[in-house]
Amino acid sequence: QLRSDFYKNTCPNVESLVRSAVATKFQQTFVTVPATLRLFFHDCFVRGCDASVLISSPSNKAEKDHPDDISLAGDGFDTVIKAKAAVDSNPQCRNKVSCADILALATRDVVVLAGGPSYTVELGRRDGRISTIASVQNQLPHPTFNLDQLNSMFSLHGLSQTDMIALSGAHTLGFSHCGKFSKRIYGFSPQNRIDPTLNLGYALQLRQMCPINVDPRIAINMDPTTPRTFDNAYYRNLQQGKGLFTSDQVLFTDTRSRPTVNLFASNNGAFGQAFVSAITKLGRVGVKTGNQGEIRFDCTRAN
Numbered sequence: 530q531l532r533s534d535f536y537k538n539t540c541p542n543v544e545s546l547v548r549s550a551v552a553t554k555f556q557q558t559f560v561t562v563p564a565t566l567r568l569f570f571h572d573c574f575v576r577g578c579d580a581s582v583l584i585s586s587p588s589n590k591a592e593k594d595h596p597d598d599i600s601l602a603g604d605g606f607d608t609v610i611k612a613k614a615a616v617d618s619n620p621q622c623r624n625k626v627s628c629a630d631i632l633a634l635a636t637r638d639v640v641v642l643a644g645g646p647s648y649t650v651e652l653g654r655r656d657g658r659i660s661t662i663a664s665v666q667n668q669l670p671h672p673t674f675n676l677d678q679l680n681s682m683f684s685l686h687g688l689s690q691t692d693m694i695a696l697s698g699a700h701t702l703g704f705s706h707c708g709k710f711s712k713r714i715y716g717f718s719p720q721n722r723i724d725p726t727l728n729l730g731y732a733l734q735l736r737q738m739c740p741i742n743v744d745p746r747i748a749i750n751m752d753p754t755t756p757r758t759f760d761n762a763y764y765r766n767l768q769q770g771k772g773l774f775t776s777d778q779v780l781f782t783d784t785r786s787r788p789t790v791n792l793f794a795s796n797n798g799a800f801g802q803a804f805v806s807a808i809t810k811l812g813r814v815g816v817k818t819g820n821q822g823e824i825r826f827d828c829t830r831a832n
């Protein structure tokens with residue numbers, strides 16, 4: 530139902546308007562890249578790709594205030610707001626392009642800026658009007674998830690195990706706060722204080738970067754090898770026991786998903802193709818089209 534030429538008559542330059550706003554933001558801070566990519570994922574898994582995650586509430590009761598969303602970096606929100614302003618600065622485009630589509634385009638653009646594959650973005654999403662803390666509950670995966678939990682959550686949205694593994698490759702970029710994995714390096718079990726699926730040398734490095742009682746604002750690179758490049762290093766890290774979360778490492782530990790990890794680790798092109806296919810499917814999750822929803826004037830509030 531979505532189509533790549535949706536704005537052909539209403540805003541023919543939408544792609545270049547978004548792309549240059551994203552490029553300007555990228556020049557200011559690299560954080561733009563992981564922040565925008567993660568924002569798109571968190572939007573699509575809660576009420577579909579409808580920009581619900583962008584809505585803010587004066588009393589902190591919107592989606593973005595849920596514990597699972599609280600660590601979404603502000604630069605992702607700012608990227609969409611800047612791109613929306615760029616689109617609306619063109620009189621023809623003013624209030625014609627949804628925030629949900631701008632987020633989808635900005636996501637493609639940041640992946641490309643980090644060296645990842647380019648792809649055609651399907652458009653025509655409408656913006657949702659609802660954003661509540663309650664709607665996030667149990668909709669987003671946790672870093673402690675095993676393969677069955679990951680598969681069942683992704684399959685609810687029509688995403689296969691291969692899609693899930695390819696999308697997890699987004700952890701080739703960006704940061705995590707220490708608390709998200711501290712149990713794996715300090716208190717895994719009474720027998721093993723360090724998770725035995727974790728590379729011991731890497732675990733000791735993580736302990737140095739994340740000492741006990743570390744400042745909770747400290748965040749570390751999720752990909753220790755190429756933190757600023759969108760590449761398949763994430764899967765080679767998994768082969769070496771360097772997956773930061775249980776939900777990352779389990780993709781290699783579990784023999785049902787290991788062959789796909791090995792394929793992506795050895796073939797960056799295969800990873801790129803699978804990622805493009807998966808993120809295109811992600812972009813279709815629960816979309817509102819036609820006269821459903823609205824075109825938001827301000828991405829941070831319903832009209």
Ligand code: HEM
Pocket residue numbers: 562563564566567570600601602670671672673674679693696697699700702703704705706707709748774776
């Ligand atoms: C498979 C299940 C997934 C789990 C359990 C998971 C969990 C997490 C966690 C816990 C963080 C660290 C947040 C923090 O401490 O600030 C994170 C960061 C991140 N995630 Fe995921 N994630 C998953 C899938 C995805 C997907 C599908 C994408 C996008 C396609 C994605 C993109 C990112 C990015 C880019 C970051 C870095 C954010 C930044 O640097 O600001 N994740 N994820």
Ligand SMILES: [Ca+2]
Pocket residue numbers: 571572573574575576577578579580581582
């Ligand atoms: Ca949403």
Ligand SMILES: [Ca+2]
Pocket residue numbers: 701702752754755756757758759760761762763
């Ligand atoms: Ca990387």
